[in-house]
Amino acid sequence: MSSVKIECIASEGYGIGESPVWDEKEGALLCVDIAGRKVCRWSSLTGQVQAISVDAPVSSVALRKSGDYVITLGTRFAALKWKEQLVTTIAHVEKDKPNNRFNDGKVDPAGRYFAGTMAEEVRPAVLERHQGSLYTLFSDFSVVKHFDQVDISNGLDWSLDHKTFFYIDSLSYSVDAFDYDIQTGKIANRRSVYRPEKEESIPDGMCVDTEGKLWVACYNGGRVIRLDPETGKRLQTVKLPVDKTTSCCFGGKDYSEMYVTSASYGMDKEWLSRQPQAGGIFKITGLGVKGVPPYPFAG
Numbered sequence: 001m002s003s004v005k006i007e008c009i010a011s012e013g014y015g016i017g018e019s020p021v022w023d024e025k026e027g028a029l030l031c032v033d034i035a036g037r038k039v040c041r042w043s044s045l046t047g048q049v050q051a052i053s054v055d056a057p058v059s060s061v062a063l064r065k066s067g068d069y070v071i072t073l074g075t076r077f078a079a080l081k082w083k084e085q086l087v088t089t090i091a092h093v094e095k096d097k098p099n100n101r102f103n104d105g106k107v108d109p110a111g112r113y114f115a116g117t118m119a120e121e122v123r124p125a126v127l128e129r130h131q132g133s134l135y136t137l138f139s140d141f142s143v144v145k146h147f148d149q150v151d152i153s154n155g156l157d158w159s160l161d162h163k164t165f166f167y168i169d170s171l172s173y174s175v176d177a178f179d180y181d182i183q184t185g186k187i188a189n190r191r192s193v194y195r196p197e198k199e200e201s202i203p204d205g206m207c208v209d210t211e212g213k214l215w216v217a218c219y220n221g222g223r224v225i226r227l228d229p230e231t232g233k234r235l236q237t238v239k240l241p242v243d244k245t246t247s248c249c250f251g252g253k254d255y256s257e258m259y260v261t262s263a264s265y266g267m268d269k270e271w272l273s274r275q276p277q278a279g280g281i282f283k284i285t286g287l288g289v290k291g292v293p294p295y296p297f298a299g
C-alpha cells in the first residue's frame with residue numbers, strides 16, 4: 001500500500017476555490033476563486049501564487065491550444081491572455097438571466113469547452129432552483145445548449161474511451177453518466193452511477209484517473225472519494241483538513257499528484273478558526289494512481 005500524504009500548498013483563503021487544472025508547460029496549477037473573482041496560478045517551481053483579477057465571478061479555467069487560457073466569466077466564455085492580463089469575450093449566454101453565472105467547466109478530449117450555469121447563491125447551496133443549463137463552446141465559437149433545469153452545474157469529465165460523459169448537478173445528490181459521441185459532442189441516455197452517503201454531503205468537482213475511476217470532491221464532506229462508475233461502488237475515501245472541498249485534478253510529475261481546491265465562503269468565525277486552511281489548495285501524494293492530462297480548448 002502506498003502512503004497518502006496531504007499538504008496545503010497555498011493557504012490563500014479563497015472564497016470559492018475551484019477548477020484546478022495542471023498546466024504542464026508552466027509546471028503550474030491553475031484555479032479560480034469564484035467569489036474573489038480571480039484566476040490564480042500556483043508555480044510548482046517557486047511555490048508562489050500569481051493572480052489576475054477579473055470583473056465578474058470566474059468559475060472555471062481551461063488550457064487553450066493556441067496558448068494561454070479560456071475561462072467562464074459571469075455568463076460568458078472568454079479568452080484570457082496571462083501576460084497581458086487581457087480578457088476578451090468569446091460568447092455570451094443567458095443575457096436574459098442577470099442572476100445566473102457559469103459554474104464548473106472542462107474541455108472534452110476533442111477540444112470542446114463544456115460548462116454549466118446556476119443561479120447566484122444567497123448562501124452556500126441556497127439559490128433559486130432549476131435556473132441553470134449545460135452548454136458546449138465549440139472551436140468555431142458556436143455554443144450549444146444540452147439541457148436546462150439544472151440547480152448547481154458541477155463536476156464533469158469523460159471516460160478513457162471517450163464514450164461516456166460524467167456529470168454532477170450538485171443538488172440532485174447524484175453522479176450521473178451519459179453516452180458520449182466524441183464525433184459530434186452530443187450526449188444521451190442520462191443515468192445515475194453513484195449517490196453519495198450522508199456524510200459525503202454535496203458532490204462537487206470531479207476528475208477521472210488512468211484506471212477510468214472517478215474522483216469526486218465532496219463539498220461540506222471534507223474529502224475526495226474514488227468511485228467505480230461501472231459498479232457504482234466507492235473504492236476509497238481521502239479526508240482533508242477542511243470541510244468545503246470543491247474540486248480535484250491530477251498534476252505534477254507524470255500526473256501522479258492530486259490537487260484539491262476548497263472554499264471558505266459561508267463559514268463563520270468559529271468554523272474558520274477550527275479550519276484555518278479553509279479556502280486553501282491541497283496536494284495529495286502517494287495515491288498510487290495517475291491522472292489524465294487536461295485537454296486544451298481547440299478554438
Ligand SMILES: O=C(O)[C@H](O)[C@@H](O)[C@H](O)[C@H](O)CO
Binds near residue numbers: 124202
Ligand atoms: O463551486 C461550486 O460548485 C459552487 O459555485 C459552490 O458555491 C459550491 O460548490 C456549492 O455551494 C455547493 O453546493
Ligand SMILES: [Zn+2]
Binds near residue numbers: 103104
Ligand atoms: Zn464546483
